Amino acid sequence: MAxxxxxxxxxxxxPDNDARRQAEDQIKRLAKDPQxxxxxxxxxxxxxxxxxxxxxxxxxxxxxxxxWAKLSPQLRQLVKxxxxxxxxxxxxxxxxxxxxxxxxxxxxxxxxxxxWPDLLPFLFQCSQSAQEDHRxxxxxxxxxxxxxxGDTFRPHFADLQNLLLKCLQDxxxxxxxxxALKAVGSFLExxxxxxxxxxxxxxxxxxxxxxxxxxxxxxxxxxxxxxEIFDELIESPAPxxxxxxxxxxxxxxxxxxxxxxxxxxxxxxWFYVSA
Numbered sequence: 001m002a003x004x005x006x007x008x009x010x011x012x013x014x015p016d017n018d019a020r021r022q023a024e025d026q027i028k029r030l031a032k033d034p035q036x037x038x039x040x041x042x043x044x045x046x047x048x049x050x051x052x053x054x055x056x057x058x059x060x061x062x063x064x065x066x067x068w069a070k071l072s073p074q075l076r077q078l079v080k081x082x083x084x085x086x087x088x089x090x091x092x093x094x095x096x097x098x099x100x101x102x103x104x105x106x107x108x109x110x111x112x113x114x115x116w117p118d119l120l121p122f123l124f125q126c127s128q129s130a131q132e133d134h135r136x137x138x139x140x141x142x143x144x145x146x147x148x149x150g151d152t153f154r155p156h157f158a159d160l161q162n163l164l165l166k167c168l169q170d171x172x173x174x175x176x177x178x179x180a181l182k183a184v185g186s187f188l189e190x191x192x193x194x195x196x197x198x199x200x201x202x203x204x205x206x207x208x209x210x211x212x213x214x215x216x217x218x219x220x221x222x223x224x225x226x227x228e229i230f231d232e233l234i235e236s237p238a239p240x241x242x243x244x245x246x247x248x249x250x251x252x253x254x255x256x257x258x259x260x261x262x263x264x265x266x267x268x269x270w271f272y273v274s275a
Contacts (some may be wrong), residue, residue: 003031009052021138034067038075041082044099050092057086057098061080061105068109069224079106080116087137088126096137108125111149120156121130127163132173139167139179143186150190160187161199168206177210178222185225186234198229204244208251216254227252227269 008030011023030036040063043056064079071079083106086099103119110116126138142160146153153160164187167180185201191197211226230248255261256270 005036006043006047006052007120008120009047009055010042011052013055032064033060033221036063037071037215038078039068044095045082050095051184052100053086053090053092053095054224055085056216057095057102058274061098061102064105065109068106075215075229076110076115080119084122087141088134091163097140098134098143100137100141103141104148106147107145108148111152120152124159124163125242127167131178135167135170135173135176136179139164139176139183143179143183144155146186146190152186157196159197161202166188168203174217174219177213181207181210181225181229184231185229197233200229201244204233204248208244208247211251215261220262222256224265225266 005027008023008027011019012027012159014020014023030039035061038081040056040060044053044060045054047053068076081098083103087096087103090096090099107119107224109115109223111119123138123141126134127142128136129138142153160214164184165181167176168184170180184200184207188197207226209224209260214223214226252269256266
């Protein structure tokens, strides 16, 4: 199957609509067989072009749920190992992110079953890596995994807090700071326990700092995430903002009155301030 699937993946990416439609139909037929999973994993790791590797990951994410229970323990291990290799060795950012999406889906089944005990230790290790790509992808995965195995993080919340605080202040990488900001937002959306939410008070200076840097680099859509987080904290019954209120309001007024920023960005910030 692997060889025929490779040709179909290449054909699927062609600009010719008819060729693409034919490839799509044949891929759908092949995808009914559980052996499509190891075939897609093979192309994720070995295809020569990033577009084909990314497509393999996208299809893998769509098909893995229906076939996971049918895979042998050996194939499941192959999938997990190949995904770890992809997010750590892959040079293409879109392929790494697509692989991270697959990891989050596999984790939904493998982690609760005790079949992936080394996933979280691996992510913590990646987050401390000297390589920017590793730190970024670990944070992306922490965000994604809140949607699939969020409860697994509860015993590690203190460690995660320290990790996110450190990454928000990463002076060597804007990508890491952005990923950390998004991860904070994801964890806040997931967290409902009052004792856990209170801990987010410590994030406020780092969030403000990261948001300022995002605006300075033109990443306005990312900076808006900071205001979404502040809005969540304001809605919390716990007194979370404390002495940070003045800094948040001042920054909000600066952004909403800055004529150099996009109108939609200023309006969104004003919405959160006035809510």
